[in-house]
Amino acid sequence: MERADIVIIGGSAAGATAAVSCKRRNPGKSITVIRQEEQVSIPCGIPYIFGTLGSPQKNLIPDTLLTSNGVQIVISAAEKIDRKRKLVHTAKGEQISYDRLILATGSSPVVLPIPGIEKENVFIVKKEVGYLQKMLEEVNKSSDIVIIGGGFIGAEFADECKKNRQANVTIIEKLPHCLQLAFDDELCIEAEKVLKDRGIKIVGNDTVAAILGDNKVKSVRLTGSEIKADVVIVSTGVSPNTELAARAGLRVDDMTGGIVVDRYQRVEGDADILACGDCAMKVSYYNGKPLKTWLASIATNEARLAASNVFVTQYAGLGVVGVFSTQIGELAIAAAGLTERQALAEGYDIVVGQAKAPSKHPGGMPGAVPTSVKLIFSKNNGVMLGGEASGSISVGELINVISACIQHNMTAYQVSLFQMGTHPALCASPIAYQTVNAAEEAVMKLR
C-alpha cells in the first residue's frame, strides 16, 4: 500500500494545477496524482488539433509539469474511495492512502439521445488522445462535416475544420445564434459572419431529429431538412464526472450535477476531501446561485483555492465571475461576468456603455483593427456587472482587465477614471481607450 499526504484524482487542468499549487504551498508534503490517461490533452486546445496544430500529440499537458515539481503520477482509474480508511482503490488494484484527497475528475461530453448517435463517424468530443487521433483521421478524409451544437467547441471546431481542408462544414444550433449562452446577440452575429465568410453553413433554431446511415453516418435529419454528412461532431456541452464521489457517499447537486462544495472547495460532510474543476459545483459571483459553467480557467482557479485550503482554512472563493474568450478566424471575442441578456434575466436594472476604437493608435498603424467594448452596470449603484469585447489578440487580456474591475465591484465612475497604459503599437489611444470610454458613457446614463 502506497501513501501520499495529498492524493489528487484527475490530471487535467484542475488536477495538474492543484498538484503544482499544493506542492508550492506545502513544499514538504508528498503528492500523488491518480489519472486514467497515459497522456493528457489540453482541454481547450482540442479544437486546434483539427487545423492549427494538426495532431493530438501537439496538444498535451507535459508530465514534466508534475514530475519536475516532485509530484508522483499513478496511471490508473480510481475505482473506489474508502473514506473511513482514507484510501483510494484503483482499477489496477493499487491502494493509495491519503491525508487529504482532492477530487478533480473533470467532465464528460453530453451524449444526447439522438437516434443514430451510435453510428460510425459520429464523434463526441472526448479528451482521449487515441480517440482524438481516430477522429482527426476521419475528419481528414471527410467531405461533409456536420457539427451539432454551436457553443465554443462547436464554433471553434467549425473554424478549424475549414483550415487546410475543402470539406463542407455545417453547424446545427438549437438557439437562434451560435455562442448565445456566452455573448449578447451582437457578438454572436459578428462571430457568425466570420464563420459564414469562411464558408461555414450555420443552421440556427433547429435540432437534429436523427442521424442516418447504415453502420456509418450518411446524413443528419433536422426538423424539416436533411444534410449530407460523412462525419458528425457532437458538441452539446458537458456534465460533471461524479460517479466516484457519489459511490463514496458524497452529495451531488441536482441542478448542476456537480459535487457539492463550500467556498473553500471542501466537500460536504468530509473534512479531508476537497473537489475542484468541472466535477465540482460552482456558484455565481453575483448571487451565490449554482452555475452551469465549465471552463479550464475556472478549474485552475478552484484548484488553487483547494490547494490553499487543503490543510488550513485560508481563503473563501468569491464565486465564479466567468471569463470567456475565443478566436474565430482573425476575430477575437470575449466576455466577463454577466451579459446584458443575463443581467436582465437576473432582474437587474442596467445601463450599458459602449466604445469602439482601433486596437492601435493612430488607426493607421499596421495591424490595427476595430476593437469594441461593451460594459453593463447596475443602474441602482453603478457597479459593473459584466463586459464584452471584440477585436484581435489583445482582447484576451483586455477582458481580464474587465474581470479585475468586476472582481473589485468597481462602479462606472471608477472605471471611467481607471489608470491604464497605452502604447501606439499595443493599445487604443488613451483618448479613445475603450474600457474607460464605455464606462464614461455609462456614467452619463446613470445620472
Add this chain to the structure above:
Amino acid sequence: MERADIVIIGGSAAGATAAVSCKRRNPGKSITVIRQEEQVSIPCGIPYIFGTLGSPQKNLIPDTLLTSNGVQIVISAAEKIDRKRKLVHTAKGEQISYDRLILATGSSPVVLPIPGIEKENVFIVKKEVGYLQKMLEEVNKSSDIVIIGGGFIGAEFADECKKNRQANVTIIEKLPHCLQLAFDDELCIEAEKVLKDRGIKIVGNDTVAAILGDNKVKSVRLTGSEIKADVVIVSTGVSPNTELAARAGLRVDDMTGGIVVDRYQRVEGDADILACGDCAMKVSYYNGKPLKTWLASIATNEARLAASNVFVTQYAGLGVVGVFSTQIGELAIAAAGLTERQALAEGYDIVVGQAKAPSKHPGGMPGAVPTSVKLIFSKNNGVMLGGEASGSISVGELINVISACIQHNMTAYQVSLFQMGTHPALCASPIAYQTVNAAEEAVMKLR
C-alpha cells in the same frame, strides 16, 4: 468678446480628452479649446512617423473628435489669463471669457545646455507637424544618426530610424541602460538586445560633451570618444509648460515644475481653474509625493478627473500609478507601479514573484512567444507594489490587468486567486497564466 462655459487651453491628449469628457459629463455646457497648433500630433505616436507611419500627417488627433462633440476650436496662442475678469487673451487679440478654465498646456522637450546644440540638423522632439516634417526629411537623407537619451522616445526613435533605412544609429545614454527609469535591469537588457540585434549601437554610462560641425552637425563628442553624425535627435525628457499659469500668479511646484493642483485637479488659490496633463503637478499613488512622470495615459486620466470635478466636487484622484509600455522590434515590454529598484529606493521590504510561459497554449500554437511577468509585493502586508511584463502585443493589456490589481491594493494571495479567462489562441494556459503564478510564487516567500 466670446464666451464659453468651459475654456480649455491646449489641444493635445489632456486638452482633447478634457473637452470630450466635459461635454459628455456636462452636455448642456459650451466648451472652447484654445490651441496654438493648426494640426495636433498624437504625442506618443511621434517616433512612429519616422518608420512605421512615414509621415506626420498620419499621426494626427483629428479635429472631428472635438467638433463632432460640439466643441469649439480657437487656433491661437493663449497669451494671458485675466483671473479677475475670467478672460483668456490670445495672441490674435481674441478675448474669451470662461466660467471654468482648464489648463492643459502640456510639456516641451528639455534642451540640455550642450555646446553646439543649436547647430543645423540637431532636433529636439517637438510636437509641431512642420518641424517633424523637416526632421523626417533630414532623417531620410542621413547616414549617421545619433540619439541623445535612451528613454522611451530615444529607444523608439532608434528602432524606427532603422526601418526601411540604412543609416547608422547610435544611442547615447548617461545611465548604464536604456529605459532604466521605467524598468528593472533585466527588461532594459532584453530591450537593448533587440536594439543591438537590429544594428543599433548603444553607448551607456556616457554623456555628450559637445556637438561639433560648422553650421551643420558633423559629429558628437562624448567624454572619451567622438561619433560621426549628420542628424542628432535629442530626447532627454520634457518639462511642463507653465509660463502662462505662472504669469497669472498660479503656483508652480519647484521639484516637478508642474502647476500645483489638488487631488481634484483644481489649481491652488483659484476655484475656477483646473489643470491636467503634463503641465500639472502629479503625485505618487503610493505615498503622495510629487512625481516627475509624464505620460499621455496619465494626461487623459487627469483630464477625465478635471472634467468630472469641473463644476461639482465629485472624485479625488488616487495619485499616479504609472503604466508604461513600449515595443522594440517585436518585443513588447511594460511596467505598472513601482519597479523592484524603485520599491527598494522607497524603503519597502519586498518579495518578488516571477513566471514565464508561452503567450498562447499549447506553446506550439503559431505566433506563441515567451511572455514573462514579474510582480513586486510588500513583505509586510503582501500588497502588490508593481509589476513588469515582456512578450508580444498582448502585454499592452496584460500590464493593465496588473494596474487594476495595484489600484485595488490586492495582495499576493488575492492575485494568486485572480479569475482570468484564457484561450489557446489568445493567452497563456490557465495552468501557467503568468500573473497568477508569479503571485503564487510570492505567496510562498511571504510566509
